[in-house]
Amino acid sequence: MRPFLAFHLLTGGNLAILIGRAMPSLRLILLCFLVPLTVGGAAPPAARAAPAPPNVIFILADDMGYADIAPFGAQDIRTPALDRLAREGVKLTDNYSNGPVCTPTRAAFVTGRYQQRVGLEGAILPAQKDAGLFAGAPSLARALKARGYATALVGKWHLGTKPEFAPNAHGFDEFFGILGGNADMYSHQNMEGEHVFFENDKPAARKGYLTDLFNERALEFVEKHRAAPFFLYLAYNAAHWPFQPPDDPKQVRTKTTWYDGSRADYAAMIERMDRGIGQLLDALDRLRLAKDTLVIFTNDNGGERLSRNDPLRDKKGTLWEGGIRVPALARWPGKFAAHATCSLPVMTMDWTASILAATGADASAPLDGIDLLPWLRKPDTLPPARTLFWRKNRPDSIQKAARQGRWKYLLDGTTERLFDLPVDAGESHDVAAQHPRIVRELRDAVKAWEQDVDRVPPPLRVR
Numbered sequence: 297m298r299p300f301l302a303f304h305l306l307t308g309g310n311l312a313i314l315i316g317r318a319m320p321s322l323r324l325i326l327l328c329f330l331v332p333l334t335v336g337g338a339a340p341p342a343a344r345a346a347p348a349p350p351n352v353i354f355i356l357a358d359d360m361g362y363a364d365i366a367p368f369g370a371q372d373i374r375t376p377a378l379d380r381l382a383r384e385g386v387k388l389t390d391n392y393s394n395g396p397v398c399t400p401t402r403a404a405f406v407t408g409r410y411q412q413r414v415g416l417e418g419a420i421l422p423a424q425k426d427a428g429l430f431a432g433a434p435s436l437a438r439a440l441k442a443r444g445y446a447t448a449l450v451g452k453w454h455l456g457t458k459p460e461f462a463p464n465a466h467g468f469d470e471f472f473g474i475l476g477g478n479a480d481m482y483s484h485q486n487m488e489g490e491h492v493f494f495e496n497d498k499p500a501a502r503k504g505y506l507t508d509l510f511n512e513r514a515l516e517f518v519e520k521h522r523a524a525p526f527f528l529y530l531a532y533n534a535a536h537w538p539f540q541p542p543d544d545p546k547q548v549r550t551k552t553t554w555y556d557g558s559r560a561d562y563a564a565m566i567e568r569m570d571r572g573i574g575q576l577l578d579a580l581d582r583l584r585l586a587k588d589t590l591v592i593f594t595n596d597n598g599g600e601r602l603s604r605n606d607p608l609r610d611k612k613g614t615l616w617e618g619g620i621r622v623p624a625l626a627r628w629p630g631k632f633a634a635h636a637t638c639s640l641p642v643m644t645m646d647w648t649a650s651i652l653a654a655t656g657a658d659a660s661a662p663l664d665g666i667d668l669l670p671w672l673r674k675p676d677t678l679p680p681a682r683t684l685f686w687r688k689n690r691p692d693s694i695q696k697a698a699r700q701g702r703w704k705y706l707l708d709g710t711t712e713r714l715f716d717l718p719v720d721a722g723e724s725h726d727v728a729a730q731h732p733r734i735v736r737e738l739r740d741a742v743k744a745w746e747q748d749v750d751r752v753p754p755p756l757r758v759r
């Protein structure tokens with residue numbers, strides 16, 4: 297029996313979820329494939345030591361455009377480390393962020409559920425001191441900690457600033473980063489002049505460019521926990537504004553210059569992040585941990601004004617593709633396909649379910665995401681019958697969207713549109729009039745989804 301399958305058989309709960317959620321034909325294939333392994337001549341699982349669970353490094357970029365890294369078409373930004381991840385792993389072309397802005401996507405990643413269920417549907421603003429991820433909300437870090445993992449968040453949290461909302465209250469042994477949505481890369485202050493860089497619950501008194509400090513800390517964490525399973529959530533605030541290039545501390549921003557910056561500054565921010573990722577991949581090689589480490593790279597929402605989202609329409613803050621479709625790369629040498637492309641529509645919260653499955657952590661709490669491991673092993677595995685949903689629910693703008701197979705339904709105010717994404721990724725040809733039945737079905741599906749995610753009111757709501 298191959299160790300990976302043996303591992304999955306040992307972690308039967310996850311397998312049951314995997315099979316239970318798969319469409320009927322896929323379920324049959326999975327059962328046909330797995331049953332002979334359980335009753336065949338292979339050694340019984342108890343005769344072998346279970347493989348050690350893998351380390352997990354989940355890297356999240358911030359406000360980066362769909363076409364701003366080389367594997368997704370960037371021409372003016374060099375990303376050799378991400379090129380390497382694409383070569384050695386799987387590139388996901390139809391990966392979506394759970395939300396069109398920072399907080400909702402991060403809430404969905406930590407909880408594995410639609411962010412509406414924890415009331416974090418919009419970005420938490422600096423003045424909203426009483427908002428955050430409430431105590432007792434589901435947490436991937438807590439599940440991994442219970443599985444014996446060392447856990448760290450290095451980088452941006454944006455799920456609340458009070459101690460009860462902070463990373464240490466949600467299963468992270470270590471936190472080194474910014475609690476809010478953005479910070480000056482050099483002064484470590486937000487636009488209001490508040491110091492927002494922390495090491496656990498204390499202000500961090502370090503000098504330097506935030507991306508470099510995050511990279512150094514990520515390397516230290518991996519070195520320190522080389523002998524035990526670790527979970528590193530490395531959430532860069534690059535390339536969110538303020539747009540400040542590295543190695544130029546004179547470019548400290550003030551309230552009046554907060555949004556300044558050029559495409560070259562933005563590109564330099566991404567290149568510095570890529571350099572850090574390259575150092576991390578090199579460290580995994582040096583420590584002989586590469587094969588034991590699942591590395592995922594993605595982004596929290598579509599690009600902003602200096603980004604390129606080609607060929608997608610619109611940008612951050614909207615439910616057009618440019619607001620929510622973001623790059624993703626996943627590498628697990630020997631386990632995942634290499635130099636492969638997967639076009640399955642997936643969402644941030646699926647990475648949570650996948651990490652739980654890969655690590656054998658307790659996945660008994662309800663999840664909205666699905667385990668992507670079958671598609672990462674074999675990208676052409678049959679797709680599941682599934683619809684993805686989004687809702688932006690701001691007082692000034694309400695948008696709702698659904699993706700089902702090739703179709704994207706978008707309700708913007710009172711206007712309904714339908715797009716056939718494989719032939720129209722740029723959402724320029726509304727085909728709602730030609731497909732009224734699909735529009736009706738997806739409209740009803742959105743309503744049913746809203747009733748579901750709104751059923752249990754959360755303790756607080758951020759719109």
Ligand SMILES: [Ca+2]
Nearest residue numbers: 358359398596
């Ligand atoms: Ca963001």
